[in-house]
Amino acid sequence: xxxxxxxxxxxxxxxxxxxxxxxxxxxxxxxxxxxxxxxxxxxxxxxxxxxxxxxxxxxxxxxxxxxxxxxxxxxxxxxxxxxxxxxxxxxxxxxxxxxxxxxxxxxxxxxxxxxxxxxxxxxxxxxxxxxxxxxxxxxxxxxxxxxxxxxxxxxxxxxxxxxxxxxxxxxxxxxxxxxxxxxxxxxxxxxxxxxxxxxxxxxxxxxxxxxxxxxxxxxxxxxxxxxxxxxxxxxxxxxxxxxxxxxxxxxxxxxxxxxxxxxxxxxxxxxxxxxxxxxxxxxxxxxxxxxxxxxxxxxxxxxxxxxxxxxxxxxxxxxxxxxxxxxxxxxxxxxxxxxxxxxxxxxxxxxxxxxxxxxxxxxxxxxxxxxxxxxxxxxxxxxxxxxxxxxxxxxxxxxxxxxx
Amino acid sequence: xxxxxxxxxxxxxxxxxxxxxxxxxxxxxxxxxxxxxxxxxxxxxxxxxxxxxxxxxxxxxxxxxxxxxxxxxxxxxxxxxxxxxxxxxxxxxxxxxxxxxxxxxxxxxxxxxxxxxxxxxxxxxxxxxxxxxxxxxxxxxxxxxxxxxxxxxxxxxxxxxxxxxxxxxxxxxxxxxxxxxxxxxxxxxxxxxxxxxxxxxxxxxxxxxxxxxxxxxxxxxxxxxxxxxxxxxxxxxxxxxxxxxxxxxxxxxxxxxxxxxxxxxxxxxxxxxxxxxxxxxxxxxxxxxxxxxxxxxxxxxxxxxxxxxxxxxxxxxxxxxxxxxxxxxxxxxxxxxxxxxxxxxxxxxxxxxxxxxxxxxxxxxxxxxxxxxxxxxxxxxxxxxxxxxxxxxxxxxxxxxxxx
Numbered sequence: 001x002x003x004x005x006x007x008x009x010x011x012x013x014x015x016x017x018x019x020x021x022x023x024x025x026x027x028x029x030x031x032x033x034x035x036x037x038x039x040x041x042x043x044x045x046x047x048x049x050x051x052x053x054x055x056x057x058x059x060x061x062x063x064x065x066x067x068x069x070x071x072x073x074x075x076x077x078x079x080x081x082x083x084x085x086x087x088x089x090x091x092x093x094x095x096x097x098x099x100x101x102x103x104x105x106x107x108x109x110x111x112x113x114x115x116x117x118x119x120x121x122x123x124x125x126x127x128x129x130x131x132x133x134x135x136x137x138x139x140x141x142x143x144x145x146x147x148x149x150x151x152x153x154x155x156x157x158x159x160x161x162x163x164x165x166x167x168x169x170x171x172x173x174x175x176x177x178x179x180x181x182x183x184x185x186x187x188x189x190x191x192x193x194x195x196x197x198x199x200x201x202x203x204x205x206x207x208x209x210x211x212x213x214x215x216x217x218x219x220x221x222x223x224x225x226x227x228x229x230x231x232x233x234x235x236x237x238x239x240x241x242x243x244x245x246x247x248x249x250x251x252x253x254x255x256x257x258x259x260x261x262x263x264x265x266x267x268x269x270x271x272x273x274x275x276x277x278x279x280x281x282x283x284x285x286x287x288x289x290x291x292x293x294x295x296x297x298x299x300x301x302x303x304x305x306x307x308x309x310x311x312x313x314x315x316x317x318x319x320x321x322x323x324x325x326x327x328x329x330x331x332x333x334x335x336x337x338x339x340x341x342x343x344x345x346x347x348x349x350x351x352x353x354x355x356x357x358x359x360x361x362x363x364x365x366x367x368x369x370x371x372x373x374x375x376x377x378x379x380x381x382x383x384x385x386x387x388x389x390x391x392x393x394x395x396x397x398x399x400x401x402x403x404x
Numbered sequence: 405x406x407x408x409x410x411x412x413x414x415x416x417x418x419x420x421x422x423x424x425x426x427x428x429x430x431x432x433x434x435x436x437x438x439x440x441x442x443x444x445x446x447x448x449x450x451x452x453x454x455x456x457x458x459x460x461x462x463x464x465x466x467x468x469x470x471x472x473x474x475x476x477x478x479x480x481x482x483x484x485x486x487x488x489x490x491x492x493x494x495x496x497x498x499x500x501x502x503x504x505x506x507x508x509x510x511x512x513x514x515x516x517x518x519x520x521x522x523x524x525x526x527x528x529x530x531x532x533x534x535x536x537x538x539x540x541x542x543x544x545x546x547x548x549x550x551x552x553x554x555x556x557x558x559x560x561x562x563x564x565x566x567x568x569x570x571x572x573x574x575x576x577x578x579x580x581x582x583x584x585x586x587x588x589x590x591x592x593x594x595x596x597x598x599x600x601x602x603x604x605x606x607x608x609x610x611x612x613x614x615x616x617x618x619x620x621x622x623x624x625x626x627x628x629x630x631x632x633x634x635x636x637x638x639x640x641x642x643x644x645x646x647x648x649x650x651x652x653x654x655x656x657x658x659x660x661x662x663x664x665x666x667x668x669x670x671x672x673x674x675x676x677x678x679x680x681x682x683x684x685x686x687x688x689x690x691x692x693x694x695x696x697x698x699x700x701x702x703x704x705x706x707x708x709x710x711x712x713x714x715x716x717x718x719x720x721x722x723x724x725x726x727x728x729x730x731x732x733x734x735x736x737x738x739x740x741x742x743x744x745x746x747x748x749x750x751x752x753x754x755x756x757x758x759x760x761x762x763x764x765x766x767x768x769x770x771x772x773x774x775x776x777x778x779x780x781x782x783x784x785x786x787x788x789x790x791x792x793x794x795x796x797x798x799x800x801x802x803x804x805x806x807x808x
Contacts, residue, residue, distance in 0.1 A: 003468040005486060009469070052436055361748075363432055363440070363755050363776060379461060379756070379777070381786035390468030394754035401752055402465055403472035403485070404495045 003237055006390055006399070013145060015396040017245075017333035018282070018292045021076060023069065023256075024300030026337070026353040026372060028054055030308055037299075037308060038354055039371035045322040050356050051368035053333075056380020057352035058388060060339050066350045069300075072338030073259045077293075077294025080237055087258070088229030089171075090159040093257025097154045100163065100233055105171045105198055107230045109152065109162040111222035112212075118184045123177070124158045124297065125222035129284060132218050133157060140209050140225075144404060148201050157296060170195030175208055177226035185226055187243050198247065202227065238264025239291065243393060248285055250278045250403045251295035260293055275317055278386030279324040303341030304348070311343050326373040332359040332396040334388060335370070352382055359395035407483070407641055408806030410794055412804070414647045419735035419800040421649075422686070422696045425480060426722060427660075428745025430757040430776060438701055441703075441712060441747060442758055443775035445719040449726040450739065454760050455772035457737075460784020462792060464743050472756045473704075476742030477663045481697075482642055482793030491635030493575075497565040498662020502556045502679065504567065509575045511634045513556065515540060515617075515626035516610075522588045524808070527581070529626035537561060543620060544613050552605050563674050566631055567608065570664055574599030574619040580610060581630035589630055589653035606631065642668025643695065647797060652689055654682045654753055655699035664697055679721055685729040688730050689716040707745030708752075715747055736763040736800040738792060739774070756786055763799035 015336040027037035046183040060075040061067040061082060068393070070091050071081030086094075089106035100106060111133060128136075133154050148166030155161060172191035178184070188206070190199035210224045239247040249260030249267045257267045266289070268281045278294055285292075296318055302310035325333065336355035339348050354375040365378045374384075380391070393399050431441035448472070463500045464479045465471040465486060473769030474495050489499075490721030493510035504510060515527040515537060532540075537558050544556040559565060576595035583590070596601035610629060643651040644667070653664030653671045661671045672689055674681045681700055689696075700722055707715035729737065740759035743752050758779040771783050780786075784795070797803050 001469070001486070003562070005466075006468075136488060361432065361753075362744075363430075364436065365777060366437065377781065379780035379786065381461075381780075383467070383786065387467035390466065391754070394468035394470065397468065399468055399754070400468045401472055403475040403489060404492045 001390065001394050003242060007237070007242050008404060009398045009399045010231065010393070011398050012244050013051070013396060013398045015398065016286070016290060016328070017332040017392060017396050018294065018325055018330045018335075019076070019334040019336075020294050020296065020300040020318065020325070021055060021073070022296040022315065022335070022337050024303040024310065024339060024348065026243055026340025026342070026349070027311065027352045028342035028344050029302065029353070030344060033132060036372050037303070037311040038237065038315055041312045041319065043319040043370055044317060045319045045326070046356070046370040047368050049322065049326065049333065049335070049358050050374065052364050053356045053358040053366055053377025054362050054380050055367055055370070056355050056357070057372070057375050057382045058355045059352050060385045060386035064334070064350050066348050067339045068337055068348065069255060070259060072385075074236070074263075074337060075385035076338055077148025077259075077263050077384050079263070080386055084234045084236050086228035086234060086262070089162070089231045090233050092229075092254060093153065093163050094116040094262075095253070095255040096155055096161050097254035097333050098151065098153050098161055098163060100258065101165065102233050103165070103169070105141040105169045105173070105232050106162045107162045107227040109160040110177065110226045112186070112224050112226050113157045113221055113225045118182050119186060120178060120183060120226070123181055123226060127157045128222050130154065130157055130220070132222070133160065136213065136216065136218060136222055137284055138352060141210060143205060145201050145204050145208070154164050159221070164198060169198040169200065171230050173230035173233045175228035175230075185224065185389060190360060200316070209367060232391070233262060236263055238266050243398065246289045247292045248289040249293045251293070252278070252280045252396060253295070253297055256295040265293060275321055279321045283324060283328065291327055299337070300341045304346055306343050306346040308343035332392050334359070334392050335381040336388065353385070355380065355388060357392060357395065359392070361397070362395050363367040405794065405808065407646055410797075411641070413803045413806060414762075414797070415802050415804045416648050417800060419802065420690070420694060420732070421736040421738075421796060421800050422698065422729055422734045423480070423738040423740075423796075424698050424722065425477070426700040426703040426705040426719065428740050428743060428752065429741025430744025430746070430753070430755045431707065431715065432748050434748060440570070440776050441707070441715040442719055443712050443777065445723065447719060447723040447774055448758070449723045451764050451772050453726065453730065453737065454770050454774040454778065455745060457760045458766050458784050459769050459771055459774070459779040460759050460761070460781025461776070461779050461786045462740055462759045462789035463786060464789045465754050468754050469804065470752050471743045472752065473742055476789075477660065478667075479515060479789035480740060480742050480792060481667050482551040483534050483667070484561045484790055487516045488638045488640050489519060490638060492540040492633035493566070493635045494637050496559060496565050496633075496664075497557065498658070499659040500559055500565050501658035501661055502555065502557050502565055502567060503665070504662065505569065506637050506639055507569070507573070508706060509568045509573045509577070509632040509634060509636050511566045513564040513601040514581065514630045515562045515564070516628050516630050517625055518628045520682035524582060524585050524589060524628075524630070527585055531561045532622070532626050534558065536560055536626070537564065540620065540626055541618060543616050546684045547609060547612060549608050550603050554609050557642070561749070562626070564604040575602070575634050576771070577603055577606060577634040579632035579634075581632040583625060583777070589628065592631070621712060635664055640667060644668050644800070647802065649695040650693045651695040651697065653699070654685050655696045655697070656682070657699070657701055658697050658702070660699040669697060679725055683725045687728060687732065703741070704745045707747050708750055710747050710750040712747035725737070731786060736761070736796050736798070738796050740792065745795065755781060757789070759784065759792060761792065761796060763796070
C-alpha cells in the first residue's frame with residue numbers, strides 16, 4: 001500500500017496519538033529456554049496496557065534484515081525503509097543534530113595522519129581527543145569556496161560530519177578514504193555529470209583543510225582529512241501533508257531528532273537529558289500536537305553493550321513513567337521499537353520487535369503481558385513495521401472509508 | 405501473487421466449494437474486555453466446523469483501511485481491491501441489479517428542484533416518495549440520443565442510477581451536481597478527449613430530462629436532475645477463465661449480485677428474500693456449479709445500525725442454517741466476511757475479519773470456536789483477504805504444482 005493511497009484517505013480528527021519507541025527493544029534470552037530482557041523486566045504498567053491492546057511483532061525492513069536506526073525508524077514511522085534510504089553521511093550529520101537540508105551533500109569525515117610523501121600512516125590520527133578534534137573542526141568550519149559553504153561538525157575523537165551547502169551539488173561522489181593505511185588519500189570523483197561541481201569543490205576543500213591543519217599546532221597528528229559515504233537526505237513526504245498530523249518528536253540524541261525532522265515532526269526542546277525530562281516534555285506539549293514520538297535510547301545502548309540487566313532496568317524505567325502518558329488519556333498508543341538489540345548479540349539484530357497498539361477502537365487481544373512471546377500470540381500477527389502507522393491512524397479515526 | 409500466475413496453475417477438478425460471506429462480520433466488544441458480536445453468538449455448528457478448519461483473520465484492502473462493500477468483496481473473491489476499483493456510479497447501478505456492461509458509463513443521480521432562474525433550491529427534490537421517483541424514472545428511461553441509450557433506475561426516494569450505453573463513450577466526466585443549493589447545476593465536462601462524446605450526450609440528456617420533468621404533474625418538486633460519480637465497471641478476469649470454476653452467486657441485494665456478476669458468477673434466482681431462501685437455492689443448484697458464494701446482509705445492516713443483539717441474532721441465524729450446507733458434503737467451505745462492521749462503530753471498519761477454511765485437506769488448527777480471538781490464534785494468521793481464494797483452490801485440489 002503506498003503512501004499516496006493513504007494520503008488520499010487521511011481525515012482530520014481531534015484524537016491524540018503517542019508512539020513510544022524503545023530503541024533496540026526486542027531481545028533474546030541469556031540461555032536457551034530463558035526469558036528475554038523485556039520478559040524479564042517487571043512492567044506492571046505495560047502489562048496492564050497490553051491487556052487492553054492488540055499485540056504483534058513488527059519486522060522493520062524485511063525478513064532476516066538487521067536494520068540500522070535510520071531504516072528502523074523510517075519503518076515504524078510508516079515509510080518503506082528500503083525505498084527511502086538514509087545514507088551514512090546524512091545520518092552522521094543528523095547524529096550531531098545538524099539541521100541537514102534536502103539540498104545539502106553530507107559525508108562522514110576523519111582526521112588522519114599523512115607522511116611527507118602524502119601517504120596515510122594513521123586513518124584515525126591517533127584517535128585524537130574530542131576536545132582537540134573540536135578545535136580543529138572550528139578551524140575548518142565555515143570555509144566557503146565558489147559560493148558553497150562547508151560544515152565540519154565533531155562527532156567523537158577523530159570523527160566528524162562533513163556537509164556541503166550550495167546550489168547545484170550532486171551527491172554521487174567517491175570516497176577519499178582509501179580504507180587502509182600505506183597509500184595516499186583518493187581524489188573525489190563524480191560518478192555522474194551532475195556531481196562534477198561537488199567533486200571539484202570537495203577536492204579543493206580537502207586540499208585547503210590539509211594546508212590549515214598542517215599549519216596548526218595539533219597538525220603533527222591530524223594533518224589531513226578523509227571523507228566517505230557522500231549522500232543527501234532522501235525526500236520523503238511529511239506527516240503534515242500525508243496524514244494531516246501535527247507531530248512532535250521527543251528525543252535526546254541527534255540522529256533520532258534528525259529522522260523525526262525529516263518526516264516533518266517538530267523536535268521539542270527538553271529541560272534535560274533524562275527519560276523523566278522526555279515524559280515531562282510530552283506532558284507540557286500535549287495540547288499543541290496530534291502525534292508524539294518519544295524515543296528511549298538506553299534500551300539500545302545496554303543491548304549493544306551486552307548489558308542484559310541494564311536493558312531490563314531501562315525497560316523498567318519506561319514502565320515506571322508510562323502513567324505520565326496514560327494520565328493524559330491518549331486515544332491511541334503505540335509502544336514498540338525500531339529494531340531488536342539483544343544483549344547476547346551486543347548489536348542490532350533481525351528479530352521482530354514486540355509491539356503494542358492501544359486504543360478505544362482497537363480490538364484487544366486480552367493478553368495481559370508485554371513480551372516477545374506474548375506479542376507472537378497477538379492479533380496484529382507478524383507484520384511489516386511500516387503497517388503499524390496506518391492501523392494506528394485508523395484506530396485514531398483518521399482514515400476515511402475506501403470505496404463504496 | 406498475480407492472477408495470471410494462479411491462472412497458469414489452475415486445474416480442473418470435481419470438487420465443490422462454498423463461500424459464506426457474512427457482510428461486516430468482524431466486530432468489537434461493547435465494553436473493554438467484553439466479547440464481540442461473533443464471540444457472543446451461540447454458534448454450535450460454526451464452532452464444530454471451526455474445529456475441523458484452519459482459522460485466520462483477513463485484511464480486506466490493507467492495514468488500517470476501511471473498505472466499502474465493493475473492495476471488500478473483490479478482495480475476498482481473490483482480486484486486489486485497490487488495483488480493481490469499482491466506482492460509485494457503477495456500484496449504484498449494480499445496487500439496483502442493473503445488468504451493467506463493461507462499455508456502459510454509469511453515475512449516481514438525484515431528482516432535484518431548480519427555480520425559474522435555474523438555481524438549485526433543493527438537491528433532493530423534497531426527498532420525493534419512491535413511488536413518484538419510480539414514475540419519473542419511467543418518463544426518462546429509454547431516451548435515445550444519437551444512438552446512445554439512457555437508463556434511469558430508481559434507487560430510493562430522489563436517488564437513481566444513471567447509465568449511458570452506446571459506442572465510444574468515455575467515463576472521464578465531471579459532476580453536474582454542485583453539491584450545494586443556491587447555485588445552478590454544472591455542465592458535464594470531459595476530462596479527456598475520449599470522453600467528449602459522452603459529455604455532450606449526457607448534457608443533452610440532462611436538458612431533455614428537465615423539459616420532460618417540467619411538463620409532468622410532479623414536476624413542481626422534481627424538475628431537474630443532478631449527476632455525480634461517473635465511471636464504468638473495472639475490467640477483471642472472470643472465475644471461469646481464471647480458475648475454470650462454474651461459479652454461482654446467491655445474494656438478495658443488487659450490489660452483491662452485481663459484483664458477483666462482474667467476476668463471472670451466475671447469479672441464481674431466489675424464491676424469496678430470507679436466508680432460508682438463500683440456503684434453499686444453494687441446495688437446489690448444488691449439482692450445477694463448482695463454487696457457490698452466499699451473501700448474508702443482515703450482519704452488516706445490524707452492525708451499521710449499532711444493533712449489537714441484532715448482529716448476534718443474524719450470526720445465529722446463519723449458524724442454524726449451516727447444516728443445509730454441510731449436509732451437501734462440500735469439499736471446501738470458507739466462512740468469513742467482506743469487512744468488519746462493529747455495532748459500537750455503527751459503520752464499516754478496518755478491523756481484520758474472522759475467517760474459517762474447512763476442507764478434507766485443510767490442516768485443521770483444532771480450535772473449536774469461531775470468533776475474532778480464536779481466529780487470531782489460527783494457522784492462517786493475519787492474511788490479505790485476496791490470499792484466501794488461492795488457498796481454498798489448493799484445498800479443493802484445483803491448483804497444480806509450480807516448478808519441477
